[in-house]
Amino acid sequence: MIKGINARKILLKSGRIIDPFSKKTFNGDLLIESGKISKISDSISTKGKDYKVIDCKGLVVTHGFCDMHVHFREPGREDKETLESGSYSALAGGFTQVCTMANTNPVIDSPEHIHYIVSKSQKLPIDIFPIGAVSKGMKGEELTEMLLMQKNGAIAFSDDGIPIQNAQFMKLALTYSKMLNVPIMNHAEDIFLRNDGVMNASSTSNNLGLKGNTSLGEAVMVYRDLLLAESLNSKLHLLHLSTKEAVDLLKQFKSKKQLITAEVSPHHLYFVDEDIDSFDTNLKVAPPVRSKKDRKALIEGIKSGLIDCIATDHAPHTLEDKETTFNEAAFGMIGLESCFGVVNKVLVKENGMSLKSLIEKITVNPRKVMNLETNLFATGSKAQITIFDPNEKWKFKNSHILSKSSNSPFIGKDLVGKVKFVISKNQFFTL
């Protein structure tokens, strides 16, 4: 856990201010008073003032990051993650807002459950917005009370973890959610084509003797969902894209409709199936890390703006869940603490994406999809600020992890770009 101090009067001095809402970048100062943005200008005098001054020379000052896709395991598996431990994990990664998936135990499938998450999150240092389940018990059979859930704070709807296999049910869900103006986020994998695969179907899976999960499973269901969403004029958000096929399909549909959005996870941008050469269970994830060709398509997709957002799919698991055979290990990896260092390295340093553009993918874009406020640097706004060094090289270690779980394949990897300070909910955190 990290301790914050009251963000009563804080002056961020001489930082490179990047505002992804106004798309302005300049060197200057940013003053926070009583936890709110008070002034942004080229230079703010400190004479005779009792500001706490933070030297931001060489650092980027931008919106707090927003992760629209995390799994905090409360209620049910508090040994893996709680709403509280998850929020510190998020802070460590520079995130001031996260959206939590509904696949807890019990499933977040009623207004009462939504209310539970909202009220339990009130006092936490970041904003937590619960995503409600699309179907009762995530069984893919009956719609949840989406209208009442939204009134209680549900920000979107997803059965993530379990694909909505029944196309008629998906059609009804996309129809019902039209009333709410929020996206349905489907875990797009055809379960029959997935065929119990534990990694990408490839020569590596053949060599290792592991059951393969074909990229067609994602492609088929992404295509189905895109067709349905387009014909119904409904909002659809594609979760954790992993295949070139899905990116190509998105390209076909995205030009026609603005209602379709998509995300990619850092691990799909960083790893490929060949990295699973020694059965590292921390690389077991759904959908699986794919081929070099897929990774390249995902990088191109996020660079071109076709893919809107980066989302970690932070999925904590206990050691027991991972210290087992590849077949038996749980799917998923944590991702909040390592996110920025990973995507900054892969996209900005190695693939020529602009830092400004990257910032959009983890700030304004996910907030737009989730109907959250995007103009965070407006005077008087509650300060949600992340300050990072875009060039710091560091090795990701266990000690950087604030999550209750440590199932990360990034441990030991050299990353570039490190979050230094975060301001969230009237508190200033030094990392």
Place this chain on the structure above:
Amino acid sequence: MLKSKHLIGLEHFPISDLNKIIDTSFKFKEILNTESRKSILLKGKTVVNMFFENSTRTKISFSLAEKRLGADSINFSASTSSVKKGETLKDTVQNIESMKIDGAVIRHGHPGSALKLTEYIDGAVINAGDGSHEHPTQAILDMVTLKEKFGKIKGLKIGIVGDILNSRVARSDIFALKKLGAEIVVCGPSTLLPGDAKRLGINITYNLNEVLNWCDAVIALRIQLERMHLGRIPSKREYHSEFGLTYEKISKLKKDIVIMHPGPMNRGVEIDSKVADSDNAVILDQVLNGVASRMSILYLLLGDGDIKL
């Protein structure tokens, strides 16, 4: 008399026939309000009421209308007939036809069944509800009720709330109201609204308060609870909260609106008891107008036309 020989649906029904039926209904309502409540306008005529699907008020309403007109009526219901023994609709009907009848009232679970019947019998066919298609006599009694209440239908603002997609009442009401020049907004969960609102010439909204604040009268439709199991609505609670005519919603309105419901009601789901039993509700007037309207329909389709009212 009428241009039409049958009353199958209102979509293609001549507006002059519709107006004539409505106007004549008021004359029958006068008769119903007299001491004797009876006439002999259809004396000697035989009407068969064929109910292949359960019905309480429509069946009673037709029977009563026939009795009040002095017609002979015979009742037939599928549950106690040879239909159970596997007889086809055609055979059943032709057997009845050969017994010399002048008119047939049919309620059937399948769309198009009333129209089909016109091929098999010579008498007038009156559709008392064919599946999710049309329920023209219900719509006519609704028009009579509206005209009675407001003096006209042209220009009225009517909200229809509920399962528009599957409701024969909604469909017939929409056709009648459009013909007569009313404005219509339909409201319900998106899973129960038609995708072709433009073609129907109606507006759609998911916001019930918006409709209630706009309309002169609202028609709440019965929500068929089996729709829930077909996954189109998540719960009674959510439906009631968002689309139910609750006392809370109605009591906040700045002006009084007329509350209608074709029955049978699911109290506590699409309508609160306090609203259904309020002074603004004309639900029981609809029932009496149902008898008058059906007398009017039977008289105009089966009568000789030379007997003056």
